[in-house]
Amino acid sequence: MLSKRKISDRISNGWMIAALVCILLLPVIIGVALYFKSAPLLSEHTLGELITSSNWHPNKGNFGFWPFITSSMYVTLLSFVFAAPVCLLAGIYLTQFASKKLIDIMHPVIDILAGLPSVIYGVWGVLIVVPFTANVLAPLFNTESSGYSILSGGIVLAIMCIPYMLNMLIEIFNTVPRGLQEASLSLGASYWESVKHVVIRGSYPGIISSFGLGLAKAFGETLAVMMVVGNMVQATANPFKAGYPLPALIANNYGEMLSIPMYDSALMFAALLLLVIILLINLVFRYFIHKTQQR
Protein backbone atom coordinates (compact mmCIF):
# COMPACT_ATOMS: atom_id res chain seq x y z
CA MET A 1 0.00 0.00 0.00
CA LEU A 2 1.56 3.21 -1.16
CA SER A 3 1.26 6.14 1.13
CA LYS A 4 -0.16 9.43 -0.06
CA ARG A 5 3.30 10.98 0.08
CA LYS A 6 4.77 8.30 -2.15
CA ILE A 7 2.01 8.75 -4.73
CA SER A 8 2.41 12.49 -4.87
CA ASP A 9 6.14 11.95 -5.13
CA ARG A 10 5.68 9.76 -8.20
CA ILE A 11 3.27 12.15 -9.88
CA SER A 12 5.43 15.16 -9.37
CA ASN A 13 8.56 13.29 -10.45
CA GLY A 14 6.82 12.43 -13.68
CA TRP A 15 5.76 16.02 -14.18
CA MET A 16 9.25 17.30 -13.50
CA ILE A 17 11.02 14.99 -15.88
CA ALA A 18 8.39 15.50 -18.58
CA ALA A 19 8.86 19.27 -18.33
CA LEU A 20 12.62 19.01 -18.63
CA VAL A 21 12.48 16.61 -21.56
CA CYS A 22 9.96 18.85 -23.34
CA ILE A 23 12.22 21.86 -23.04
CA LEU A 24 15.29 19.95 -24.14
CA LEU A 25 13.47 18.52 -27.16
CA LEU A 26 12.13 21.92 -28.21
CA PRO A 27 14.90 22.76 -30.73
CA VAL A 28 14.53 19.33 -32.31
CA ILE A 29 10.76 19.75 -32.62
CA ILE A 30 11.16 23.24 -34.06
CA GLY A 31 13.76 21.99 -36.52
CA VAL A 32 11.62 19.08 -37.69
CA ALA A 33 8.50 21.22 -38.05
CA LEU A 34 10.33 23.85 -40.07
CA TYR A 35 12.00 21.18 -42.18
CA PHE A 36 8.66 19.64 -43.12
CA LYS A 37 7.33 23.06 -44.05
CA SER A 38 10.33 23.81 -46.23
CA ALA A 39 10.43 20.34 -47.81
CA PRO A 40 8.40 21.37 -50.91
CA LEU A 41 10.97 24.05 -51.69
CA LEU A 42 13.89 21.71 -51.08
CA SER A 43 12.42 19.08 -53.38
CA GLU A 44 12.34 21.56 -56.28
CA HIS A 45 15.67 23.28 -55.73
CA THR A 46 18.95 22.04 -54.35
CA LEU A 47 20.29 23.47 -51.12
CA GLY A 48 23.34 24.92 -52.86
CA GLU A 49 21.19 26.62 -55.47
CA LEU A 50 18.94 28.21 -52.85
CA ILE A 51 21.83 29.58 -50.84
CA THR A 52 24.08 30.85 -53.63
CA SER A 53 21.53 32.18 -56.13
CA SER A 54 20.61 35.84 -55.92
CA ASN A 55 17.58 35.54 -58.16
CA TRP A 56 14.67 36.49 -55.87
CA HIS A 57 11.33 36.55 -57.67
CA PRO A 58 8.77 34.71 -55.57
CA ASN A 59 6.06 35.29 -58.20
CA LYS A 60 8.07 33.37 -60.79
CA GLY A 61 9.11 30.71 -58.33
CA ASN A 62 12.71 31.88 -58.06
CA PHE A 63 14.04 31.79 -54.53
CA GLY A 64 17.69 32.78 -54.18
CA PHE A 65 18.70 33.60 -50.63
CA TRP A 66 22.16 34.99 -51.37
CA PRO A 67 21.23 38.71 -51.00
CA PHE A 68 19.59 38.02 -47.64
CA ILE A 69 22.43 35.89 -46.35
CA THR A 70 25.05 38.48 -47.32
CA SER A 71 22.98 41.29 -45.79
CA SER A 72 22.66 39.34 -42.57
CA MET A 73 26.36 38.62 -42.42
CA TYR A 74 27.28 42.19 -43.30
CA VAL A 75 25.08 43.74 -40.61
CA THR A 76 26.25 41.19 -38.05
CA LEU A 77 29.91 41.76 -38.86
CA LEU A 78 29.58 45.54 -38.68
CA SER A 79 27.84 45.34 -35.32
CA PHE A 80 30.58 43.04 -34.09
CA VAL A 81 33.30 45.46 -35.15
CA PHE A 82 31.59 48.25 -33.18
CA ALA A 83 30.61 46.23 -30.14
CA ALA A 84 33.57 43.92 -29.51
CA PRO A 85 36.22 46.51 -28.50
CA VAL A 86 33.77 48.36 -26.27
CA CYS A 87 32.77 45.13 -24.53
CA LEU A 88 36.35 43.99 -24.07
CA LEU A 89 37.46 47.33 -22.59
CA ALA A 90 34.39 47.74 -20.40
CA GLY A 91 34.68 44.15 -19.21
CA ILE A 92 38.29 44.72 -18.19
CA TYR A 93 37.49 47.98 -16.49
CA LEU A 94 34.57 46.53 -14.53
CA THR A 95 36.50 43.51 -13.31
CA GLN A 96 39.91 45.14 -12.71
CA PHE A 97 39.78 48.87 -12.15
CA ALA A 98 36.26 49.91 -11.23
CA SER A 99 35.22 50.98 -7.75
CA LYS A 100 32.53 49.07 -5.88
CA LYS A 101 30.20 52.02 -6.35
CA LEU A 102 30.57 52.07 -10.13
CA ILE A 103 29.94 48.32 -10.29
CA ASP A 104 26.75 48.80 -8.29
CA ILE A 105 25.62 51.40 -10.80
CA MET A 106 26.65 49.38 -13.83
CA HIS A 107 24.71 46.26 -12.89
CA PRO A 108 21.27 47.81 -13.37
CA VAL A 109 22.55 49.74 -16.40
CA ILE A 110 23.56 46.52 -18.15
CA ASP A 111 20.34 44.81 -17.03
CA ILE A 112 18.15 47.56 -18.43
CA LEU A 113 20.12 47.73 -21.69
CA ALA A 114 19.61 43.99 -22.03
CA GLY A 115 15.95 44.22 -21.07
CA LEU A 116 14.86 46.99 -23.43
CA PRO A 117 12.72 45.42 -26.17
CA SER A 118 14.09 45.43 -29.67
CA VAL A 119 11.26 47.65 -30.91
CA ILE A 120 12.48 50.40 -28.55
CA TYR A 121 15.96 50.16 -30.06
CA GLY A 122 14.24 50.33 -33.42
CA VAL A 123 12.38 53.53 -32.57
CA TRP A 124 15.59 55.06 -31.21
CA GLY A 125 17.40 53.95 -34.36
CA VAL A 126 14.81 55.59 -36.60
CA LEU A 127 14.89 58.80 -34.56
CA ILE A 128 18.66 59.13 -34.04
CA VAL A 129 20.84 56.68 -35.96
CA VAL A 130 19.12 56.93 -39.35
CA PRO A 131 19.33 60.76 -39.57
CA PHE A 132 22.87 60.58 -38.16
CA THR A 133 23.93 58.20 -40.91
CA ALA A 134 22.23 60.24 -43.62
CA ASN A 135 23.31 63.71 -42.50
CA VAL A 136 26.65 63.19 -40.77
CA LEU A 137 28.30 59.90 -41.70
CA ALA A 138 27.41 59.78 -45.40
CA PRO A 139 28.74 63.31 -46.19
CA LEU A 140 31.85 62.44 -44.17
CA PHE A 141 32.59 59.62 -46.62
CA ASN A 142 31.41 61.67 -49.61
CA THR A 143 28.42 59.51 -50.43
CA GLU A 144 24.71 59.89 -50.24
CA SER A 145 22.44 57.75 -48.17
CA SER A 146 18.83 57.77 -47.10
CA GLY A 147 20.05 56.66 -43.70
CA TYR A 148 18.09 53.42 -43.86
CA SER A 149 21.19 51.37 -44.46
CA ILE A 150 23.34 48.43 -43.44
CA LEU A 151 25.51 50.83 -41.44
CA SER A 152 22.53 52.02 -39.35
CA GLY A 153 21.52 48.42 -38.79
CA GLY A 154 25.05 47.62 -37.62
CA ILE A 155 25.12 50.52 -35.16
CA VAL A 156 21.75 49.69 -33.59
CA LEU A 157 22.61 46.00 -33.45
CA ALA A 158 25.98 46.74 -31.82
CA ILE A 159 24.29 48.52 -28.93
CA MET A 160 21.81 45.66 -28.51
CA CYS A 161 24.60 43.09 -28.37
CA ILE A 162 26.83 44.97 -25.92
CA PRO A 163 25.01 43.97 -22.69
CA TYR A 164 24.79 40.36 -23.86
CA MET A 165 28.50 40.02 -24.63
CA LEU A 166 29.58 42.16 -21.69
CA ASN A 167 27.74 39.98 -19.18
CA MET A 168 29.52 36.89 -20.45
CA LEU A 169 32.91 38.63 -20.52
CA ILE A 170 32.55 39.83 -16.92
CA GLU A 171 31.75 36.30 -15.82
CA ILE A 172 34.75 34.94 -17.69
CA PHE A 173 37.20 37.55 -16.38
CA ASN A 174 36.01 36.84 -12.85
CA THR A 175 37.04 33.20 -13.14
CA VAL A 176 40.71 34.12 -13.67
CA PRO A 177 42.41 33.22 -10.37
CA ARG A 178 43.45 36.29 -8.44
CA GLY A 179 46.67 34.58 -7.35
CA LEU A 180 47.99 34.34 -10.90
CA GLN A 181 47.59 38.08 -11.33
CA GLU A 182 49.25 38.77 -8.00
CA ALA A 183 52.17 36.56 -9.00
CA SER A 184 52.75 38.60 -12.14
CA LEU A 185 52.44 41.86 -10.17
CA SER A 186 55.03 40.70 -7.69
CA LEU A 187 57.43 40.02 -10.55
CA GLY A 188 57.29 43.70 -11.42
CA ALA A 189 54.57 43.83 -14.06
CA SER A 190 52.51 46.97 -14.22
CA TYR A 191 48.82 46.51 -13.50
CA TRP A 192 47.92 46.76 -17.17
CA GLU A 193 50.64 44.26 -18.11
CA SER A 194 49.23 41.75 -15.70
CA VAL A 195 45.78 42.32 -17.19
CA LYS A 196 47.13 41.93 -20.70
CA HIS A 197 49.29 38.86 -20.11
CA VAL A 198 47.38 37.05 -17.39
CA VAL A 199 43.71 38.01 -17.51
CA ILE A 200 43.26 38.32 -21.26
CA ARG A 201 45.53 35.44 -22.19
CA GLY A 202 44.08 33.22 -19.50
CA SER A 203 40.52 33.74 -20.67
CA TYR A 204 41.26 33.59 -24.38
CA PRO A 205 38.83 30.77 -25.22
CA GLY A 206 36.17 32.48 -23.13
CA ILE A 207 36.61 35.79 -24.93
CA ILE A 208 36.40 34.15 -28.35
CA SER A 209 33.30 32.25 -27.24
CA SER A 210 31.44 35.25 -25.95
CA PHE A 211 32.25 37.07 -29.19
CA GLY A 212 30.91 34.11 -31.12
CA LEU A 213 27.71 34.03 -29.08
CA GLY A 214 27.34 37.77 -29.57
CA LEU A 215 27.58 37.23 -33.33
CA ALA A 216 24.90 34.55 -33.15
CA LYS A 217 22.62 36.83 -31.19
CA ALA A 218 23.13 39.64 -33.72
CA PHE A 219 22.45 37.28 -36.59
CA GLY A 220 18.97 36.45 -35.34
CA GLU A 221 17.84 39.88 -34.20
CA THR A 222 14.76 40.93 -36.10
CA LEU A 223 12.70 43.97 -35.43
CA ALA A 224 15.23 46.65 -34.54
CA VAL A 225 17.34 45.86 -37.59
CA MET A 226 14.36 45.61 -39.85
CA MET A 227 13.23 49.10 -38.86
CA VAL A 228 16.50 50.82 -39.84
CA VAL A 229 18.09 48.66 -42.52
CA GLY A 230 15.94 49.70 -45.49
CA ASN A 231 14.79 46.26 -46.67
CA MET A 232 15.81 46.24 -50.33
CA VAL A 233 16.76 43.02 -52.08
CA GLN A 234 20.33 43.59 -53.26
CA ALA A 235 23.75 42.16 -52.57
CA THR A 236 25.90 45.19 -51.92
CA ALA A 237 29.30 45.95 -50.45
CA ASN A 238 28.41 49.58 -49.70
CA PRO A 239 27.36 49.97 -46.07
CA PHE A 240 25.45 53.16 -46.91
CA LYS A 241 23.01 51.20 -49.06
CA ALA A 242 19.97 49.33 -47.84
CA GLY A 243 20.14 45.65 -47.02
CA TYR A 244 17.60 42.93 -46.28
CA PRO A 245 18.65 40.46 -43.57
CA LEU A 246 17.06 37.01 -43.25
CA PRO A 247 14.97 37.70 -40.12
CA ALA A 248 13.56 40.83 -41.72
CA LEU A 249 12.60 38.81 -44.78
CA ILE A 250 10.56 36.43 -42.65
CA ALA A 251 8.94 39.16 -40.58
CA ASN A 252 8.07 41.44 -43.50
CA ASN A 253 6.37 38.93 -45.74
CA TYR A 254 4.30 36.75 -43.45
CA GLY A 255 1.15 38.52 -44.63
CA GLU A 256 1.40 37.54 -48.27
CA MET A 257 3.17 34.25 -47.89
CA LEU A 258 0.05 32.16 -48.21
CA SER A 259 -1.07 33.84 -51.44
CA ILE A 260 2.00 32.96 -53.54
CA PRO A 261 2.84 29.28 -54.13
CA MET A 262 5.97 28.05 -52.35
CA TYR A 263 6.44 31.41 -50.64
CA ASP A 264 5.53 30.04 -47.19
CA SER A 265 7.89 27.17 -47.81
CA ALA A 266 10.67 29.62 -48.68
CA LEU A 267 10.13 31.70 -45.55
CA MET A 268 10.08 28.63 -43.34
CA PHE A 269 13.31 27.57 -45.03
CA ALA A 270 14.78 30.94 -44.07
CA ALA A 271 13.71 30.32 -40.46
CA LEU A 272 15.24 26.84 -40.58
CA LEU A 273 18.48 28.33 -41.92
CA LEU A 274 18.56 30.82 -39.04
CA LEU A 275 17.84 28.11 -36.49
CA VAL A 276 20.55 25.77 -37.77
CA ILE A 277 23.24 28.45 -38.08
CA ILE A 278 22.53 29.97 -34.67
CA LEU A 279 22.15 26.67 -32.86
CA LEU A 280 25.44 25.43 -34.32
CA ILE A 281 27.33 28.57 -33.28
CA ASN A 282 25.78 28.33 -29.82
CA LEU A 283 26.62 24.67 -29.34
CA VAL A 284 30.24 25.14 -30.41
CA PHE A 285 31.03 28.22 -28.33
CA ARG A 286 28.98 27.18 -25.31
CA TYR A 287 31.10 24.05 -25.29
CA PHE A 288 34.25 26.17 -24.91
CA ILE A 289 32.67 28.18 -22.11
CA HIS A 290 31.55 25.07 -20.25
CA LYS A 291 35.03 23.63 -20.54
CA THR A 292 36.62 26.78 -19.10
CA GLN A 293 34.14 26.98 -16.24
CA GLN A 294 34.76 23.39 -15.21
CA ARG A 295 38.49 23.95 -14.86
Add this chain to the structure above:
Amino acid sequence: MKQAKLIEEKIFKSLSGIATYSLIAILAFIIVVIFVKGFNALSFDMITKTPKGGYYYGGEGGVLNAIIGSLYIALGATLIAVLIGVPAALFINVHLVRHKKTQTTVRYFLDALWGIPSIVYGAFGFTLMLYLGMNASLLAGIITVALLIAPIVVRTFDEVLSKIPIGMQESVLAMGSTKTETAFKIMLKQGFPGLITAILLAFGRGIGDAASVLFTAGYTDLIPVNLDEPAATLPLAIFFQLSSPIPEVRERAYAAAAILTIIILIISLSARALSRRYSKTIIK
Protein backbone atom coordinates in the same frame (compact mmCIF):
# COMPACT_ATOMS: atom_id res chain seq x y z
CA MET B 1 61.32 51.73 -20.85
CA LYS B 2 59.55 52.07 -17.55
CA GLN B 3 57.99 55.28 -18.84
CA ALA B 4 56.47 53.53 -21.87
CA LYS B 5 54.99 50.85 -19.67
CA LEU B 6 53.23 53.38 -17.48
CA ILE B 7 52.01 55.42 -20.43
CA GLU B 8 50.51 52.30 -21.97
CA GLU B 9 48.76 51.54 -18.71
CA LYS B 10 47.39 55.05 -18.50
CA ILE B 11 46.10 54.98 -22.08
CA PHE B 12 44.34 51.66 -21.71
CA LYS B 13 42.97 52.41 -18.30
CA SER B 14 41.37 55.61 -19.53
CA LEU B 15 40.16 53.96 -22.74
CA SER B 16 38.44 51.20 -20.83
CA GLY B 17 37.02 53.77 -18.42
CA ILE B 18 35.58 55.68 -21.36
CA ALA B 19 34.05 52.49 -22.75
CA THR B 20 32.37 51.79 -19.41
CA TYR B 21 31.00 55.27 -18.85
CA SER B 22 29.84 55.46 -22.47
CA LEU B 23 27.46 52.58 -21.74
CA ILE B 24 25.76 54.68 -19.07
CA ALA B 25 25.64 57.55 -21.55
CA ILE B 26 24.10 55.37 -24.27
CA LEU B 27 21.39 54.08 -21.95
CA ALA B 28 20.62 57.61 -20.79
CA PHE B 29 20.57 58.82 -24.39
CA ILE B 30 18.11 56.10 -25.49
CA ILE B 31 15.77 56.64 -22.55
CA VAL B 32 15.84 60.43 -22.80
CA VAL B 33 15.09 60.33 -26.54
CA ILE B 34 12.19 57.91 -26.09
CA PHE B 35 10.75 59.86 -23.15
CA VAL B 36 11.10 63.33 -24.66
CA LYS B 37 9.54 62.22 -27.94
CA GLY B 38 6.95 60.08 -26.20
CA PHE B 39 5.75 62.46 -23.49
CA ASN B 40 5.03 65.09 -26.13
CA ALA B 41 2.41 62.82 -27.62
CA LEU B 42 1.35 60.99 -24.49
CA SER B 43 -2.14 61.81 -23.33
CA PHE B 44 -4.69 60.31 -21.01
CA ASP B 45 -6.60 59.03 -24.04
CA MET B 46 -3.61 56.98 -25.14
CA ILE B 47 -3.78 54.67 -22.16
CA THR B 48 -7.52 54.63 -21.54
CA LYS B 49 -9.09 54.30 -25.00
CA THR B 50 -9.03 51.77 -27.80
CA PRO B 51 -8.57 53.01 -31.38
CA LYS B 52 -11.72 54.72 -32.64
CA GLY B 53 -12.80 55.09 -36.27
CA GLY B 54 -10.17 56.88 -38.33
CA TYR B 55 -7.55 56.39 -35.62
CA TYR B 56 -4.96 55.38 -38.17
CA TYR B 57 -5.55 58.62 -40.06
CA GLY B 58 -5.00 60.70 -36.96
CA GLY B 59 -8.47 60.27 -35.44
CA GLU B 60 -9.35 59.75 -31.79
CA GLY B 61 -8.42 56.88 -29.56
CA GLY B 62 -5.50 55.22 -27.82
CA VAL B 63 -3.55 52.02 -27.53
CA LEU B 64 -5.42 50.41 -24.63
CA ASN B 65 -6.10 47.38 -26.83
CA ALA B 66 -2.35 46.83 -27.26
CA ILE B 67 -1.53 47.42 -23.58
CA ILE B 68 -4.16 44.90 -22.46
CA GLY B 69 -3.25 42.45 -25.21
CA SER B 70 0.43 42.58 -24.28
CA LEU B 71 -0.35 42.09 -20.59
CA TYR B 72 -2.61 39.10 -21.35
CA ILE B 73 -0.01 37.46 -23.55
CA ALA B 74 2.89 38.10 -21.17
CA LEU B 75 0.89 36.92 -18.13
CA GLY B 76 -0.42 33.78 -19.81
CA ALA B 77 2.96 32.93 -21.27
CA THR B 78 4.74 33.49 -17.96
CA LEU B 79 2.25 31.24 -16.21
CA ILE B 80 2.83 28.39 -18.68
CA ALA B 81 6.59 28.96 -18.67
CA VAL B 82 6.63 28.76 -14.86
CA LEU B 83 4.59 25.55 -14.89
CA ILE B 84 7.13 23.96 -17.24
CA GLY B 85 10.26 25.76 -16.14
CA VAL B 86 10.13 25.53 -12.34
CA PRO B 87 9.77 21.73 -12.13
CA ALA B 88 12.47 21.35 -14.78
CA ALA B 89 14.88 23.53 -12.81
CA LEU B 90 14.05 21.71 -9.57
CA PHE B 91 14.62 18.37 -11.28
CA ILE B 92 18.11 19.45 -12.39
CA ASN B 93 19.02 20.43 -8.85
CA VAL B 94 17.33 17.72 -6.81
CA HIS B 95 17.23 14.53 -8.86
CA LEU B 96 20.35 15.15 -10.90
CA VAL B 97 22.43 16.51 -8.06
CA ARG B 98 24.43 13.26 -7.82
CA HIS B 99 24.85 12.99 -11.59
CA LYS B 100 27.21 15.85 -12.28
CA LYS B 101 27.81 14.88 -15.89
CA THR B 102 24.14 14.77 -16.85
CA GLN B 103 23.61 18.02 -14.99
CA THR B 104 26.36 19.77 -16.96
CA THR B 105 25.10 18.40 -20.26
CA VAL B 106 21.54 19.50 -19.55
CA ARG B 107 22.74 23.00 -18.63
CA TYR B 108 24.82 23.10 -21.78
CA PHE B 109 21.80 22.39 -23.99
CA LEU B 110 19.61 24.82 -22.07
CA ASP B 111 22.19 27.56 -22.61
CA ALA B 112 22.26 26.83 -26.31
CA LEU B 113 18.47 26.96 -26.37
CA TRP B 114 18.56 30.48 -24.96
CA GLY B 115 20.26 31.68 -28.13
CA ILE B 116 17.47 30.74 -30.55
CA PRO B 117 16.05 34.01 -31.91
CA SER B 118 12.42 34.90 -31.37
CA ILE B 119 11.64 35.07 -35.09
CA VAL B 120 12.34 31.33 -35.29
CA TYR B 121 9.87 30.74 -32.45
CA GLY B 122 7.43 32.94 -34.34
CA ALA B 123 7.82 30.89 -37.52
CA PHE B 124 7.46 27.67 -35.52
CA GLY B 125 4.39 28.96 -33.73
CA PHE B 126 2.88 29.82 -37.08
CA THR B 127 3.59 26.32 -38.42
CA LEU B 128 2.07 24.78 -35.31
CA MET B 129 -0.95 27.03 -35.62
CA LEU B 130 -1.63 25.99 -39.21
CA TYR B 131 -1.09 22.36 -38.30
CA LEU B 132 -3.64 22.54 -35.49
CA GLY B 133 -6.03 24.55 -37.64
CA MET B 134 -5.99 27.56 -35.35
CA ASN B 135 -6.20 31.20 -36.35
CA ALA B 136 -3.93 33.99 -35.18
CA SER B 137 -5.20 34.35 -31.64
CA LEU B 138 -4.43 35.18 -28.05
CA LEU B 139 -3.89 31.49 -27.31
CA ALA B 140 -1.43 30.97 -30.19
CA GLY B 141 0.48 34.05 -29.06
CA ILE B 142 0.59 32.86 -25.46
CA ILE B 143 1.89 29.41 -26.43
CA THR B 144 4.58 30.81 -28.72
CA VAL B 145 5.82 33.33 -26.17
CA ALA B 146 5.71 30.64 -23.44
CA LEU B 147 8.07 28.47 -25.49
CA LEU B 148 10.33 31.47 -25.99
CA ILE B 149 10.59 32.35 -22.29
CA ALA B 150 10.55 28.87 -20.73
CA PRO B 151 14.33 28.38 -21.19
CA ILE B 152 14.86 31.76 -19.51
CA VAL B 153 12.85 30.69 -16.46
CA VAL B 154 14.67 27.37 -16.21
CA ARG B 155 18.18 28.74 -16.58
CA THR B 156 17.72 31.79 -14.33
CA PHE B 157 16.05 29.78 -11.55
CA ASP B 158 18.57 26.97 -11.94
CA GLU B 159 21.45 29.41 -11.51
CA VAL B 160 20.15 30.33 -8.05
CA LEU B 161 19.24 26.78 -7.04
CA SER B 162 22.69 25.50 -7.93
CA LYS B 163 24.20 27.79 -5.30
CA ILE B 164 22.22 26.21 -2.43
CA PRO B 165 24.59 24.00 -0.44
CA ILE B 166 24.03 20.31 -0.98
CA GLY B 167 24.12 19.67 2.77
CA MET B 168 20.73 21.31 3.05
CA GLN B 169 19.19 18.65 0.82
CA GLU B 170 21.06 15.85 2.53
CA SER B 171 19.81 16.81 5.96
CA VAL B 172 16.21 16.97 4.73
CA LEU B 173 16.49 13.59 3.01
CA ALA B 174 18.08 12.15 6.14
CA MET B 175 14.95 13.09 8.05
CA GLY B 176 12.91 10.97 5.68
CA SER B 177 11.42 13.41 3.20
CA THR B 178 10.76 12.38 -0.36
CA LYS B 179 12.50 14.03 -3.28
CA THR B 180 9.33 15.94 -4.12
CA GLU B 181 9.13 17.35 -0.61
CA THR B 182 12.79 18.28 -0.79
CA ALA B 183 12.19 20.01 -4.10
CA PHE B 184 9.04 21.96 -3.29
CA LYS B 185 9.33 22.55 0.45
CA ILE B 186 13.05 23.26 0.73
CA MET B 187 14.59 24.14 -2.62
CA LEU B 188 11.67 26.22 -3.84
CA LYS B 189 11.63 28.23 -0.62
CA GLN B 190 15.38 28.69 -0.53
CA GLY B 191 15.45 29.71 -4.17
CA PHE B 192 12.42 31.99 -3.95
CA PRO B 193 14.27 35.27 -4.62
CA GLY B 194 15.75 33.64 -7.71
CA LEU B 195 12.31 32.54 -8.80
CA ILE B 196 11.01 36.11 -8.55
CA THR B 197 13.90 37.34 -10.70
CA ALA B 198 13.31 34.56 -13.21
CA ILE B 199 9.59 35.30 -13.46
CA LEU B 200 10.06 39.04 -13.89
CA LEU B 201 12.83 38.56 -16.42
CA ALA B 202 10.64 36.22 -18.42
CA PHE B 203 7.65 38.55 -18.12
CA GLY B 204 9.71 41.48 -19.37
CA ARG B 205 10.98 39.48 -22.29
CA GLY B 206 7.47 38.31 -23.09
CA ILE B 207 5.90 41.74 -23.04
CA GLY B 208 8.59 43.30 -25.20
CA ASP B 209 9.01 40.64 -27.83
CA ALA B 210 7.53 41.40 -31.20
CA ALA B 211 8.89 38.88 -33.66
CA SER B 212 7.22 35.91 -31.99
CA VAL B 213 3.74 37.43 -31.81
CA LEU B 214 3.90 38.96 -35.27
CA PHE B 215 2.66 35.74 -36.89
CA THR B 216 0.71 34.23 -34.07
CA ALA B 217 -1.28 36.81 -32.12
CA GLY B 218 -2.57 38.85 -35.04
CA TYR B 219 -3.69 42.43 -34.55
CA THR B 220 -7.02 43.97 -33.66
CA ASP B 221 -8.49 47.24 -32.44
CA LEU B 222 -10.62 45.44 -29.86
CA ILE B 223 -9.68 44.15 -26.45
CA PRO B 224 -9.73 40.34 -26.64
CA VAL B 225 -12.22 38.59 -24.35
CA ASN B 226 -11.68 35.03 -25.51
CA LEU B 227 -8.58 32.93 -26.06
CA ASP B 228 -9.44 32.35 -29.72
CA GLU B 229 -9.66 36.03 -30.58
CA PRO B 230 -6.71 37.92 -32.06
CA ALA B 231 -4.88 40.31 -29.73
CA ALA B 232 -2.92 43.48 -30.36
CA THR B 233 0.45 43.88 -28.68
CA LEU B 234 2.35 46.98 -27.67
CA PRO B 235 5.55 46.31 -29.65
CA LEU B 236 3.55 45.70 -32.80
CA ALA B 237 1.40 48.78 -32.16
CA ILE B 238 4.62 50.80 -32.05
CA PHE B 239 5.98 49.11 -35.14
CA PHE B 240 2.85 49.53 -37.28
CA GLN B 241 2.19 53.12 -36.26
CA LEU B 242 5.79 54.13 -36.86
CA SER B 243 5.57 53.01 -40.48
CA SER B 244 2.55 55.26 -41.08
CA PRO B 245 3.03 58.25 -43.40
CA ILE B 246 0.84 60.45 -41.18
CA PRO B 247 2.84 62.46 -38.59
CA GLU B 248 0.14 62.29 -35.86
CA VAL B 249 0.10 58.52 -36.04
CA ARG B 250 3.90 58.38 -35.82
CA GLU B 251 3.73 60.63 -32.75
CA ARG B 252 1.55 58.01 -31.13
CA ALA B 253 4.13 55.35 -31.89
CA TYR B 254 6.56 57.41 -29.79
CA ALA B 255 4.01 57.64 -27.00
CA ALA B 256 3.44 53.89 -27.10
CA ALA B 257 7.21 53.38 -27.02
CA ALA B 258 7.41 55.53 -23.89
CA ILE B 259 4.66 53.42 -22.27
CA LEU B 260 6.50 50.20 -23.10
CA THR B 261 9.79 51.61 -21.80
CA ILE B 262 8.15 52.60 -18.52
CA ILE B 263 6.71 49.09 -18.13
CA ILE B 264 10.13 47.52 -18.78
CA LEU B 265 11.85 49.91 -16.35
CA ILE B 266 9.32 49.10 -13.63
CA ILE B 267 9.85 45.36 -14.19
CA SER B 268 13.65 45.69 -14.13
CA LEU B 269 13.76 47.77 -10.99
CA SER B 270 11.16 45.78 -9.09
CA ALA B 271 12.99 42.56 -9.92
CA ARG B 272 16.01 43.94 -8.06
CA ALA B 273 14.00 45.27 -5.14
CA LEU B 274 11.86 42.14 -4.71
CA SER B 275 14.71 39.68 -4.91
CA ARG B 276 16.58 41.70 -2.27
CA ARG B 277 13.52 41.78 -0.04
CA TYR B 278 12.80 38.06 -0.22
CA SER B 279 16.42 37.04 0.19
CA LYS B 280 16.17 38.19 3.82
CA THR B 281 13.97 35.23 4.74
CA ILE B 282 16.12 32.41 3.42
CA ILE B 283 18.47 30.36 5.56
CA LYS B 284 22.07 31.14 4.84
